[in-house]
Amino acid sequence: MEIKHHALAGVVEFTPRVFGDARGAFFESFSERVMRDAGVDVNWVQDNQSRSMRGVLRGLHFQHPPYAQAKLVRVAQGRALDVVVDIRRESPTYGQHVAVELDATRYNMLYVPVGFAHGFAALEDDTLFLYKCSNYYQPSSEGGLLWNDPALNIRWQLTDPVISPKDQIQPLLKDLQSPF
Numbered sequence: 001m002e003i004k005h006h007a008l009a010g011v012v013e014f015t016p017r018v019f020g021d022a023r024g025a026f027f028e029s030f031s032e033r034v035m036r037d038a039g040v041d042v043n044w045v046q047d048n049q050s051r052s053m054r055g056v057l058r059g060l061h062f063q064h065p066p067y068a069q070a071k072l073v074r075v076a077q078g079r080a081l082d083v084v085v086d087i088r089r090e091s092p093t094y095g096q097h098v099a100v101e102l103d104a105t106r107y108n109m110l111y112v113p114v115g116f117a118h119g120f121a122a123l124e125d126d127t128l129f130l131y132k133c134s135n136y137y138q139p140s141s142e143g144g145l146l147w148n149d150p151a152l153n154i155r156w157q158l159t160d161p162v163i164s165p166k167d168q169i170q171p172l173l174k175d176l177q178s179p180f
């Protein structure tokens, strides 16, 4: 397992060892021991999966405490540009982001700690996005950031993305009262 600690403290990328043979390939998609050894000590309670056609952009989302979620995200089919924005008020990297391409053929996955807004752009049709959450879905606690807020300066690799009505009216960073 290759482990990469990204520039935003707490964001960790895992690239598992893949065992290929004449039948195909095998890899361990989740290991509590690997997480713990990388300093990720989380109780996962919910798995999610979404399917998106190329050009869909979902995000940027988070849940307010006490329903804040850490996430472990990966792509089982297709490719996605995954983006996490640091919204921890006291963080020296507040408002900064990391963008990581998640690719089903590289099997890489990203740990997104509590305190980050999260979103992704589907770069291929039928991109299957899978993620573990450390807290249950609580719609009343949902928060967000506008995907194309100039202050975030995120290069999504998409023009004219397909976005939900909810995501078209998310707040700007300057107006965010971050709970973290």
Ligand SMILES: Cc1cn([C@H]2C[C@H](O)[C@@H](COP(=O)(O)OP(=O)(O)O[C@H]3O[C@H](C)C(=O)[C@H](O)[C@H]3O)O2)c(=O)[nH]c1=O
Pocket (backbone or CB within 6 Å): 048, 050, 058, 059, 061, 062, 118, 119, 120, 136, 137, 164
């Ligand atoms: C997130 C979620 C949604 N839903 C229901 C609520 C809606 O009726 C429907 C679609 O929800 P939404 O439009 O919020 O789905 P996404 O835009 O993919 O939201 C996700 O997008 C970004 C990438 C994230 O990181 C979050 O995990 C999550 O907010 O699924 C549930 O029943 N449970 C859930 O955990």
